[in-house]
Amino acid sequence: MPEAATVRATIGDSEFDRDTALTRREPGVPGVYDIDLSAGWTIISAVNGGYLLAVLGRALADALPHADPFTISAHYLTASQPGPAVVRTDIVRTGRTLSTGQASLFQYDDQGREVERIRVLASYGDLDSLPDDVRTTAKPPAIPPMEQCFGPEDGPAPVEGSSAITDRLMLRLDPSTLGWALGAPSGNGEMRAWFGLADGRDPDPLALLLAVDALPPTAFELGLSGWVPTVELTVHVRSRPAPGPLRVSISTRNLAGGFLEEDAEVWDSADRLVAQSRQLARVRLR
Amino acid sequence: MPEAATVRATIGDSEFDRDTALTRREPGVPGVYDIDLSAGWTIISAVNGGYLLAVLGRALADALPHADPFTISAHYLTASQPGPAVVRTDIVRTGRTLSTGQASLFQYDDQGREVERIRVLASYGDLDSLPDDVRTTAKPPAIPPMEQCFGPEDGPAPVEGSSAITDRLMLRLDPSTLGWALGAPSGNGEMRAWFGLADGRDPDPLALLLAVDALPPTAFELGLSGWVPTVELTVHVRSRPAPGPLRVSISTRNLAGGFLEEDAEVWDSADRLVAQSRQLARVRLR
Incomplete structure (x- = not known):
């Protein structure tokens, strides 16, 4: 049995990359990933929703043929806690320029049963393939230096x-x-x-x-x-x-x-x- | 075997109610609905995405314990055509004030196989249970009479x-x-x-x-x-x-x-x- 593969961080080994790194539960169960949710991204006692979305986003980037989230929708079901979690992904459709996937993050209750925390639906593509044109005139926010x-x-x-x-x-x-x-x-x-x-x-x-x-x-x-x-x-x-x-x-x-x-x-x-x-x-x- | 039940329109029998009415594929297959997508809501030859979202929204209103979509996210996978379709719903979580569900709309290819058109994730509640307060000062759009x-x-x-x-x-x-x-x-x-x-x-x-x-x-x-x-x-x-x-x-x-x-x-x-x-x-x- 091969070693469990860690989905590699795309940029270096920062805190963010380390804490969103997932381990593939291979072989035999494609699209399933284990992770230990870090206590380093909590607000009061809850795990930050953006950090959790990045974890799910990274799992889908691995599961889908395209690497970049173009649009990702998350419904938050129950509050996540630092500690073990599993992400289960499902490929909905793969296309030439866009692929769509679904992912859920689960944690475990006292009896070890999986409790769903978040469900996500997302369409991924390749940002580098897009033309450079910007046709609108939106301006950056007025924010002081x-x-x-x-x-x-x-x-x-x-x-x-x-x-x-x-x-x-x-x-x-x-x-x-x-x-x-x-x-x-x-x-x-x-x-x-x-x-x-x-x-x-x-x-x-x-x-x-x-x-x-x-x-x-x-x-x-x-x-x-x-x-x-x-x-x-x-x-x-x-x-x-x-x-x-x-x-x-x-x-x-x-x-x-x-x-x-x-x-x-x-x-x-x-x-x-x-x-x-x-x-x-x-x-x-x- | 009981007659297939039609999910009743909530308001009268207008064109919109008639064309979004679904038939429950009961018994034995809860959460599955048949519908004939109307040609009355097409733009050029494509079926309008808002009409399709209303069809999926109506199915979830029937499947979930809450009747009103609070937030509904749809990913459009392939172009829908007027004609037979099936909606499959899945209850993700039911809570006291909010319930979350998933739904997919499928049509059939030449071999009769199901092809997924749209996948939706949504959280439903009861709009009538919300307090009446409005705390912001957003104004209606400036539009002539x-x-x-x-x-x-x-x-x-x-x-x-x-x-x-x-x-x-x-x-x-x-x-x-x-x-x-x-x-x-x-x-x-x-x-x-x-x-x-x-x-x-x-x-x-x-x-x-x-x-x-x-x-x-x-x-x-x-x-x-x-x-x-x-x-x-x-x-x-x-x-x-x-x-x-x-x-x-x-x-x-x-x-x-x-x-x-x-x-x-x-x-x-x-x-x-x-x-x-x-x-x-x-x-x-x-």
Whole structure:
């Protein structure tokens, strides 16, 4: 029996690559992967949804004939915990330019039974095969230079929910979206930040899946302070990001009936809109 | 053996209800439904993606313990044709306030084998259980009164792609987004219209799934005239729509690399934002 193969990180051996690395449960069970979910990407006690999406995204990149997520939709079912998990993938359709796959992440209950945490449906392609043209005039978010933005180390801003993930990210928030941290939320559903990985690893498509769900919730700027669990998150990766820090801009237009949407745009250092996402989240008032 | 049950229309017996009605393949095969896809909702020769999403949405409303789609993500695999189809549903998780399900629509090839057309992942709830509060200040789209907007009957506007579906819809386009029809596209990725069902049926959550994909593509206003097939479409239904016509506003920020996103907002006659959607579509230049 051959050694279990580890799905190799595409870029170096950073914390992000190490913590999203999956082990193929070969032979005989194609498309099944084991992973130990890292405690390094938790917010309070929950595992960050973007990190989990990157784990599922990496499994599908291995299972499908195409390597880059073009559009990936995740429905979050139950809260994941650090520790052992299994990812089961299923190839839905393979085509010349796009392939579609499905994946689920499971963990184990007290009796060792599998409990499904997240189910994902995604279409993958090859970003490098796309033409370079950009026909629209969307502009990067107006965000001050990084040295004028604030990170958790800049206190007194109490970055609520700061937790293990804080150490893994380079996150510097636009002061104009930090009113909530000073007790004076703006009432605008906006959040903007510079984003990178703390160990300097450059962004790739999988890191974009993390970037869209890494900022404090826009609900904070709308005057709410409770937990905002994601119901569903869909990410479109539109271009391979250039090296260097990303700018992430998140906005909410509709906080109503106990739910809100969060739309994220991610721009790379070459001023290219590299990812767009939307999530539906539930507001838990407290 | 009991008679096959038809999943009843929720509102009357309109064209839309009749053409999305499914027959349960009971007993013994729970969650499987037969339907004859109507030729009444085609654009050129393809069946409209919003109509298909409403068919899948209706199947899941029957299969799941909750009746209203809160968030539904569809990946379009192969082009559907009018005629027989089968919908297979799978319950992923049932909870107190939300349930998650999966559904696939299949048709048959020359040998009678099933070919998957669309796969959907969705979370359902009960819209009537949500509190009435709206905490954001988003405004309905600036669209002229209906009598100042244009429908296909108003020629000379050549509503490209007009087809059978034109007869089923009340669609009146904002003249400021109709430049493309006069050979002078604005270059803005925007499309706005009043929307209703031609037979006067009032909107419900399933009709919202149709509304988000019923306008001409924003690509027309960006100067393109080819076919824009949907890769993935996710709809959030945020509130049960009030009776009367809807206003639909669609925008594109990023047409690049041969793909574009289309974001739709649907507002009801009570000025409530009742649905938001985003799709990733491919641009087929011609």
